[in-house]
Amino acid sequence: MRQRxxxxxxxxxxxxxFGILFLIHIFGGVLNYMLIFHLWPLILIVLGGEILYYSFFAPEKSGTYDFAAVVILIMIVFFAMCMAGADMVFSHMPKDAFDKWW
Structure with a gap:
């Protein structure tokens, strides 16, 4: 039997x-970063739903936790938030802010 x-x-x-949400922000400008940041609990909800499904509704399918996928997920979400924060800083920075350094 295949292990899930x-x-x-x-x-x-x-x-x-989250890729779609960031694309909508970049190309559509409809969403702001704060709304996207406030949606991070959706990751926990989906993960909890997946655990409940394999625990209660499909007990015949054996499953183990994919630790690497969870770690990669955390790293990617952190990286995306850092990049979005950097974009916010650079978009709200005065245009002559870097002239003092050069």
């Missing part, structure tokens, strides 16, 4: 959803 790795689906869904 819990966390893999959450990683995939999180990458797709």
């Amino acid at each position: 790795r819990i966390g893999t689906i959450t990683l995939g869904i999180s990458l797709v959803v």
